[in-house]
Amino acid sequence: MTETTQMRGVLSPVITPFKADLTPDANRLIAQCRWLLSQNVGLAVFGTNSEANSLSVDEKLMLLDMLVEAGLDPKRMMPGTGACALSDSVRLTKRAVELGCGGALMLPPFYYKGVSDEGLFRNFAEVIERVGDDRLRIYLYHIPPVSQVPITLGLIDRLLKAYPGIVAGVKDSSGDWNNTKAMLDAFPGFGVFAGQELMLLDNMRNGGVGCISATANVNPGPIHQLYANWESSEADRMQADVAATRKFIQQFPMIPSLKQIVAHYSGDAGWARLRPPLVELTAELSTKLLDGLAERNFAMPGLPKVQKGAAD
Amino acid sequence: MTETTQMRGVLSPVITPFKADLTPDANRLIAQCRWLLSQNVGLAVFGTNSEANSLSVDEKLMLLDMLVEAGLDPKRMMPGTGACALSDSVRLTKRAVELGCGGALMLPPFYYKGVSDEGLFRNFAEVIERVGDDRLRIYLYHIPPVSQVPITLGLIDRLLKAYPGIVAGVKDSSGDWNNTKAMLDAFPGFGVFAGQELMLLDNMRNGGVGCISATANVNPGPIHQLYANWESSEADRMQADVAATRKFIQQFPMIPSLKQIVAHYSGDAGWARLRPPLVELTAELSTKLLDGLAERNFAMPGLPKVQKGAAD
DSSP: OOOOOOOEEEEOOOOOOOOOOOOHHHHHHHHHHHHHHHOEEEESSSGGGGGGGGSOOOHHHHHHHHHHEEEOOOOOOOOOOOSSHHHHHHHHHHHHTTTTOOOOEOOOOOSSOOOOOOHHHHHHHHHHHHOTTOOEEEEEOOOOOOOOOOHHHHHHHHHHHHHHHTEEEEEESSSOHHHHHHHHHHHHTTTEESSSSSGHHHHTTOOEEEEEEEGGGGOHHHHHHHHHHHTTTTHHHHHHHHHHHHHHHHHOOOHHHHHHHHHHHHGGGGGGGGOOOOOOHHHHHHHHHHHHHHTTOOOOTTTOOOTTTTTT | OOOOOOOOOEOOOOOOOBTTOBBOOOHHHHHHHHHHHTTTTOOOOGGGGGTGGGSSHHHHHHHHHHHHHTOGGGGGGGOOOOOOOHHHHHHHHHHHHTTTOOOEEOOOOOOSSSOOOHHHHHHHHHHHHHHOTTTEEEEEEEEEEHHHOOOHHHHHHHHHHBTTTTTTEEEOOSHHHHHHHHHHHHHHOEEESSSSSSGHHHHTTOOHHHEEOOGGGGGHHHHHHHHHHSSTTTHHHHHHHHHHHHHHHHHHHHHHHHHHHHHHHTGGGGGGGOTTTOOOHHHHHHHHHOOOOOHTTOOOOTHHHHOOTTTT
């Protein structure tokens, strides 16, 4: 197996901008990704918060190609490549490897419910075998509140034994620290990312490698600072600070709120668009969100401003 | 709006055969569909029981094209065209209309949970507007046990008012007769299909138009006979007979069982293959299933036999 550097740190499931006709807007996305990298936050493009499952495979491939063509470092990218259809997962994962992405974040197939670990093992094994490239680094995506299909400890154990190195880690978005802790304890050296920053410090103190968090889309700098300084005496205070921001934002519908915040702080109203079935915030909620952030002196330093209407 | 005949009767969510490399097998599928039509059962290809969400959009388009090229009547087809991504739903639905399909069975986008009726309305409205063809007939697919995203009465009401005629009916796979009855009562003339044959007679007696049932894959003749004779004095006995067969089969995992039954009665073992995350029956369950059917004198008259290994 090729020696590679394990992915670590804070990653953002980058929100996906849409043009007025609801096609994905590669230029806005490139600018946003460049800004996130400047804040030391990696690119978990095509995550849940990216509306990735509202994009076709072709749309995802186009965006990923354009991000790499734009000169962004693929080693900082962990695109979501897990789909319901095996053929889609293979196609996306293969391209991610070809482009040199640091990892691939894989949902299990999520349409059929109550499926067996044997069936899930076969799914991931088929993807790994068909991609057939030692550079592949799979991060399993455990997000039962949305996917309704869990990644169990037993499944991880079996995959790690069959594909050591290739199966590189997990994103635990269960929201259950006991589950994250169980993964950390069971698989030393496995790349365990917390699913949000509320558990970032606990995760680091127990052998984890970072977090992949929705709110890293809007608050990347402070979350990275916590990651970078988790062993310092300031860590608990920093954890409390990022947690306060997170807890305020997560009172609102997450994806529309992230887009509304970027739209507001960039001065680019087009950022607020979502694809169905998601809908934008009501005017009332939007005001409450933005007023609350202003009261907290929230800022997005260095956020690129797209000239009004230029990208529409 | 173009005058069309509303789809009625019994349809089968046709199981999808796979070759040894797990690519879809168009030739086996064509033969199976031809047999189902010979039994007076229509083709709800790409349904839940078709493992449709384990197929890519390109694979579905290829299969649909080949079914129509093979001379099967598109008016008897109601392909599943609802996907998580708006762009995928539009592409599939557009092709179904272009090919002259009698209807399109549409799942809501099913990744994001707890979405609003407003978001779901926008999803279906965007598909209808982008397909932009008066021949389109949408059947909404309500299957909350699997999709976890319901089609509410309020959503149907709003869609019917915005797109009368185009929004043609529903498949109710909730398993809740009270819900089916509520749809029948609220929307007279709406094409309500029961999600299985257990409620076929009740559905017909209350103004429904038929059923779309997993077990129509293996027991099409008797279910169609019940549909065709629902007003006869024999109807209750016929309902009891098809219900007994259904209740026996549904004790086993449905999709692997349907495939195992077809594999057995056609003598074509390749039919038993499934794509991950689904897995085949254990030998023990398979024996129990097939022995039980033999005891019941179950038969599949006229089922085509593929020469052993010919399609592999």
